[in-house]
Amino acid sequence: MNGTSSLKNTSSASQTEWSLTWFEALLLLGSGLMAVVLHRATDFSPGLPGHHGIEWMALMILGRASSRFRGAGTLTSVGASAASMLPFLQGENPFTWLFYLLPGLVMDLAYRYLPRYASKLWFLVLLGGFAHATKPLGQLAINLISGWPFGSFRYGVVYPFASHIFFGMIGGLLGALVVLGIRRYSKKSNQG
Numbered sequence: 253m254n255g256t257s258s259l260k261n262t263s264s265a266s267q268t269e270w271s272l273t274w275f276e277a278l279l280l281l282g283s284g285l286m287a288v289v290l291h292r293a294t295d296f297s298p299g300l301p302g303h304h305g306i307e308w309m310a311l312m313i314l315g316r317a318s319s320r321f322r323g324a325g326t327l328t329s330v331g332a333s334a335a336s337m338l339p340f341l342q343g344e345n346p347f348t349w350l351f352y353l354l355p356g357l358v359m360d361l362a363y364r365y366l367p368r369y370a371s372k373l374w375f376l377v378l379l380g381g382f383a384h385a386t387k388p389l390g391q392l393a394i395n396l397i398s399g400w401p402f403g404s405f406r407y408g409v410v411y412p413f414a415s416h417i418f419f420g421m422i423g424g425l426l427g428a429l430v431v432l433g434i435r436r437y438s439k440k441s442n443q444g
Contacts, residue, residue, distance in 0.1 A: 272321045280324055283311045284331025288341050288352070301404035302384060302416035306423040308332075309355070309380035313427025316359045317376060318434075325363070325383075329356025345402070347394055354386035371435075373428050380424015381417040388412040 287308045294304075315328040332352035335341050342348065362379050369375035391402040392409065404412040 269320050270322055276319060280315050280327040281331035283315045284328045285335040287311045287332050288335040292341050300415055301412040302419040305384040305416055305419035309384050309420045309423025310427040312355055312359060313376050313380055313424050314431060317431040323360055325356035325359030329353045351387040351390055354390055355383035358383040358386055373432060376428035377421050377424045381421035384420025385413055385416045388416050
């Protein structure tokens with residue numbers, strides 16, 4: 253018993269599977285934890301909503317793009333979501349756990365329904381931006397339903413969406429460059 257199962261599904265672009273080793277699960281969960289720790293350690297407020305999307309989406313793309321596990325994005329988000337509920341890492345509002353959970357779901361859905369683009373730089377950059385935009389989308393929904401105030405909307409609705417997409421795309425670019433660079437290097441070293 254090594255912690256894996258044998259269900260596999262092959263697509264034209266890459267192989268995804270339901271198997272997962274304990275080590276890979278710990279790496280994915282740890283990436284989520286690291287994102288929350290980085291967020292709290294560098295929690296200064298420059299007035300730019302979504303600026304933590306750089307490190308968060310870089311870690312998300314690294315985890316999602318380097319794993320064959322179908323739920324890699326969700327597992328990374330679960331790690332971040334759980335970490336954000338710890339007393340010493342809690343965010344500024346009670347919904348922070350949800351905002352960490354949503355991007356992983358978006359990434360896994362994108363990988364499931366658009367697998368042929370999963371190794372394209374432009375796709376990973378856009379995926380980082382749109383996955384990070386789930387935060388203002390969730391904040392807007394909660395604000396409209398409950399009236400809970402979110403400071404990022406003090407200048408309107410468009411600005412937080414645009415800044416989250418922008419910073420998420422930068423993070424997506426950084427994560428994609430690392431993953432694609434490693435793939436290119438290992439491909440060259442296997443050929444030579």
